[in-house]
Amino acid sequence: MNNPGFDIATVERDTGLSKDVLRVWERRYGFPLPERDAHGERRYSADQVERLRLIKRLMDQGHRPGKLVAAPLETLTGLSPRRPRPAPPAGAETAADGLDELLDLIRRHDAAGYARAMQQRLARQGLLRFVQDTVAPLTGRVGEEWENGRIEVFEEHLFTELTKRLLRQNNAALPAGRQRPRVILTSVPEEQHVLGLLMAETLLALEGADCIPLGTQMPLLEIARAAEAHRADIVALSFSVAFPGRRVPTLLQQLRELLPPGTALWAGGAGIQRTSPLPGVTLLHGLPDALQALADWQREHA
Amino acid sequence: MNNPGFDIATVERDTGLSKDVLRVWERRYGFPLPERDAHGERRYSADQVERLRLIKRLMDQGHRPGKLVAAPLETLTGLSPRRPRPAPPAGAETAADGLDELLDLIRRHDAAGYARAMQQRLARQGLLRFVQDTVAPLTGRVGEEWENGRIEVFEEHLFTELTKRLLRQNNAALPAGRQRPRVILTSVPEEQHVLGLLMAETLLALEGADCIPLGTQMPLLEIARAAEAHRADIVALSFSVAFPGRRVPTLLQQLRELLPPGTALWAGGAGIQRTSPLPGVTLLHGLPDALQALADWQREHA
DNA sequence: GCCCTGGTTTGTCCAGGACAAAATCGGAGA
DNA sequence: TCTCCGATTTTGTCCTGGACAAACCAGGGC
Numbered sequence: 100m101n102n103p104g105f106d107i108a109t110v111e112r113d114t115g116l117s118k119d120v121l122r123v124w125e126r127r128y129g130f131p132l133p134e135r136d137a138h139g140e141r142r143y144s145a146d147q148v149e150r151l152r153l154i155k156r157l158m159d160q161g162h163r164p165g166k167l168v169a170a171p172l173e174t175l176t177g178l179s180p181r182r183p184r185p186a187p188p189a190g191a192e193t194a195a196d197g198l199d200e201l202l203d204l205i206r207r208h209d210a211a212g213y214a215r216a217m218q219q220r221l222a223r224q225g226l227l228r229f230v231q232d233t234v235a236p237l238t239g240r241v242g243e244e245w246e247n248g249r250i251e252v253f254e255e256h257l258f259t260e261l262t263k264r265l266l267r268q269n270n271a272a273l274p275a276g277r278q279r280p281r282v283i284l285t286s287v288p289e290e291q292h293v294l295g296l297l298m299a300e301t302l303l304a305l306e307g308a309d310c311i312p313l314g315t316q317m318p319l320l321e322i323a324r325a326a327e328a329h330r331a332d333i334v335a336l337s338f339s340v341a342f343p344g345r346r347v348p349t350l351l352q353q354l355r356e357l358l359p360p361g362t363a364l365w366a367g368g369a370g371i372q373r374t375s376p377l378p379g380v381t382l383l384h385g386l387p388d389a390l391q392a393l394a395d396w397q398r399e400h401a
Numbered sequence: 402m403n404n405p406g407f408d409i410a411t412v413e414r415d416t417g418l419s420k421d422v423l424r425v426w427e428r429r430y431g432f433p434l435p436e437r438d439a440h441g442e443r444r445y446s447a448d449q450v451e452r453l454r455l456i457k458r459l460m461d462q463g464h465r466p467g468k469l470v471a472a473p474l475e476t477l478t479g480l481s482p483r484r485p486r487p488a489p490p491a492g493a494e495t496a497a498d499g500l501d502e503l504l505d506l507i508r509r510h511d512a513a514g515y516a517r518a519m520q521q522r523l524a525r526q527g528l529l530r531f532v533q534d535t536v537a538p539l540t541g542r543v544g545e546e547w548e549n550g551r552i553e554v555f556e557e558h559l560f561t562e563l564t565k566r567l568l569r570q571n572n573a574a575l576p577a578g579r580q581r582p583r584v585i586l587t588s589v590p591e592e593q594h595v596l597g598l599l600m601a602e603t604l605l606a607l608e609g610a611d612c613i614p615l616g617t618q619m620p621l622l623e624i625a626r627a628a629e630a631h632r633a634d635i636v637a638l639s640f641s642v643a644f645p646g647r648r649v650p651t652l653l654q655q656l657r658e659l660l661p662p663g664t665a666l667w668a669g670g671a672g673i674q675r676t677s678p679l680p681g682v683t684l685l686h687g688l689p690d691a692l693q694a695l696a697d698w699q700r701e702h703a
Numbered sequence: 704g705c706c707c708t709g710g711t712t713t714g715t716c717c718a719g720g721a722c723a724a725a726a727t728c729g730g731a732g733a
Numbered sequence: 734t735c736t737c738c739g740a741t742t743t744t745g746t747c748c749t750g751g752a753c754a755a756a757c758c759a760g761g762g763c
Contacts, residue, residue, distance in 0.1 A: 105655075106747090107746095107747075108746080108747090109621075112590040112591060112620070113590060113620040113621070113622065117714080117715080118746095118747085119714070119715060119716080120713090120714065120715085122748085122749085123713080123714075123715085124713095126749090126750080127712095127713085138721095138722070138723075138747085139721095139747085139748075140746090140747060140748080141747085141748095145622070148622070149622075163712075163713085163757085164712090164713070164714095165711095165712060165713080208630055208631055210613060214573070251623070251626060251627075251630070252619070252620070252623045252626075253615055253619065253623045253624070253626055253627035253630070256587075256615040256616045256619060256623075256627075257613065257614075257615055257627075259616060260614045260615060260616040261614075263569070263616075264569045264570075264572070264573045264614075265573070267565070267566045267569050267570065268566075268569065268570045268573055270566070271516070271566045271567070271570055285558075288414040288415060289414060291593070291618075311512060311559065312559075312562045312563075312566075313555055313558040313559055313562060314558050314561060314562040314565075316593075317554070317555065317558060318414070318415040318554070319411075319415070320415065320447070320450070320451075321553070321554045321555045321558075322555070324553060324554075324555055325553075325555035325558075325559075328510055328553070328555070329510055345755080345756075408716090409715095409716075410715080410716090419745080419746080420715095420716085421745070421746060421747080422744090422745065422746085424716095424717080424718085424719095425744080425745075425746090426744095428718090428719080429743095429744085440716085440752095440753070440754075441716090441717075441752095441753095442715090442716060442717080443716085443717090465726080465727095465743075465744085466743090466744070466745095467742095467743065467744080647724075647725080
C-alpha cells in the first residue's frame with residue numbers, strides 16, 4: 100500500500116505540536132527529520148510520531164524541549180515529573196480509599212465493572228461527596244498516571260466517557276428551573292475538557308443554582324451573546340491542567356470586557372493555579388471555593 | 402483597555418479558518434485587511450471576525466470564497482444555500498410532527514422546557530423510534546437552521562449538550578456486558594461531533610451489541626491500540642456533515658491498515674455521503690444501514 | 704536567604720513562492 | 734438539448750528562512 104508515512108497535518112493533530120513547531124524543531128535540533136515525498140513534502144514515520152508524543156507528554160510535565168529532543172538515548176522513558184503535582188489537601192487520605200481499585204478496572208478495560216463500582220460509590224457517598232471525594236481525586240489520579248505513561252490514551256478516553264455519562268445522568272435528574280443564580284457553564288475554544296465543568300455543575304445545581312451547560316469550546320463572542328440572551332448572573336469557565344497557562348489572563352480580560360458589567364465571571368480548574376488575581380474575575384481554586392463563591396453570591400443577592 | 406483587536410491565533414480558533422488561509426486571502430482578495438500592532442502583527446477587529454464567520458458559514462453551504470470575500474455589499478446576508486440539503490427520506494413527514502415546537506423551545510432558550518418535551522417524546526415513542534424519528538431529524542433541522550443563520554451558535558451548543566445528556570443517560574441504563582459483537586465507537590482527531598456516535602450507540606446497544614464508547618478525537622494509532630486491547634469486532638467511526646470530505650478516504654485507508662484484519666471498520670454520518678466504496682470498509686448511509694450491518698454481522702458469526 | 708539583571712531558549716508570527724486537488728468552464732459529440 | 738471530457742481557474746496547504754517577544758534560567762548583589 101502507499102503508506103510512506105504521515106503528513107504534517109496529521110502529525111499536528113495526533114501529537115498536538117503545531118506545524119510551526121515541527122518545522123522549527125527540525126531546523127534547530129535536527130529532529131524529527133522526516134522523509135520527503137515526490138513533492139518535497141514531509142512524511143513522518145510512525146516511530147517519529149511515537150517519539151514526538153512521548154516528548155510532548157514530558158513537556159507537559161515541565162521538561163524543556165531542547166534537552167528532550169536532543170537527547171538521543173532512550174533516557175526519556177525513565178524521566179520523572181519535574182513539576183510534581185501539588186500534594187492532595189489534608190483529610191483526603193481516607194477519601195482516597197478504593198481509588199486504586201477503580202484505576203485497576205480502567206486499566207483492565209472493564210467498562211461494565213467500572214460503571215458498577217462507580218454507581219456503588221455514588222449510592223454510598225451521596226452525590227455531593229461522590230463528586231468531591233471520588234470523581235475529583237480520581238480525575239487527578241488518572242491525569243497523573245497518564246503523565247507517567249502508566250495509562251494509555253484510549254484508557255483515559257474510556258474513563259472520561261464513562262464518568263461524563265455518570266455525571267450527566269445525575270445532573271439531568273436534578274431539579275432545573277427558575278432558581279438563582281443563573282449560571283452559564285462553558286469553556287474557551289482551546290479547552291475541550293469537560294469533566295471539571297460537569298463536577299462544578301453538579302455542586303452548583305445541588306445548592307440551588309440554575310445551570311445552563313453550553314458544553315466546551317465556545318468562542319468568546321458567543322459566550323457574551325449567550326450571557327445576554329440567558330440574562331445570566333454568572334459565567335463560569337473551566338481550564339484544565341493541560342491548558343497553556345500564559346493565555347489565561349488575556350482570555351479572561353477579553354471576555355470580561357465583552358460581558359455585561361452585572362454578570363460575574365468565574366474561572367476554575369487546575370489550569371488557573373498559576374494565574375494571579377484579575378479585576379472583575381473570581382478565581383476558584385478547587386470545588387470548595389466554588390461552593391463558597393455561590394454562597395457569597397446568594398447572601399449578597401438575598 | 403488595551404483591546405486593539407484579536408490576534409491571528411484567536412481568529413483561527415473562533416472562525417475555523419487557518420492562519421494560512423487568513424493570510425492568503427489578505428494577499429489575494431484584500432480581505433480581511435487587519436491593522437498591525439507595534440510588532441507588525443495582525444490585529445483583527447470584531448467586525449472583521451464577524452464577517453469572516455458569516456463567510457465561513459456560507460462556504461460550508463457550498464459558496465466559493467472568491468465571490469464572497471470580494472463581494473463588498475451585504476448581499477451576503479441574503480444568500481441561500483447552493484447545495485440544498487438532501488430531501489428527507491419518504492415516510493419521514495409524519496414523524497417530523499412537533500419538530501418545529503422543539504426548535505422553538507431551543508430558540509427561546511428554554512432548557513427546562515426542551516428537556517421536558519424530549520422526555521415526553523421518548524416516553525411516547527420508545528427509545529428506538531425516538532432516536533430515529535426525533536433525535537436524528539431534529540439534529541438535521543438544527544444544522545439547517547444554523548446554516549441559514551436562524552439559530553445562534555450558543556443555542557446550537559445548548560441543544561447539543563442537552564441532547565447528549567439525554568442519550569447518554571439512556572445508553573448508561575442499557576444492559577452492557579459480554580454480548581456480541583463488541584463495537585468501539587469513536588471519531589478521528591478532526592471530528593468532534595459526538596451526537597451521531599451516541600445515536601449509533603443507542604441503536605446498536607438495543608440490538609445486543611457491546612458498545613465501548615471512547616468519545617471523539619482519537620488519534621488513529623490509539624484507535625488501533627484500543628481495538629487490540631479490547632479485542633473489538635468492529636470499529637465504528639462517525640463523520641459529521643462539517644467534516645472535510647476529501648480527507649475521509651485517506652483516513653479510512655490509513656486506519657484500515659493499522660487495524661487487525663479481523664476487525665471490521667464501519668464509517669457513518671453525513672460526512673461520508675460523497676465517499677465512494679473502499680475495500681475493507683463498510684459505509685453506513687444512515688441509521689437503518691447501521692442496524693442492517695449489525696444484523697448481517699450477527700448472522701455471519703452466529 | 705531573596706530580588707534584580709542579562710543571556711538563552713522557545714513558540715509564534717511574517718513574507719512570498721509553489722503546487723496539486725477541486726471546481727468550473729467550454730466545446731465536441733450523441 | 735444534453736452529456737461527457739479536457740483545459741483552465743480557483744483555492745487550500747505546504748515550503749523556506751528570517752525575526753522577535755515572552756518565558757525561563759543563572760548568577761551577582763543586597
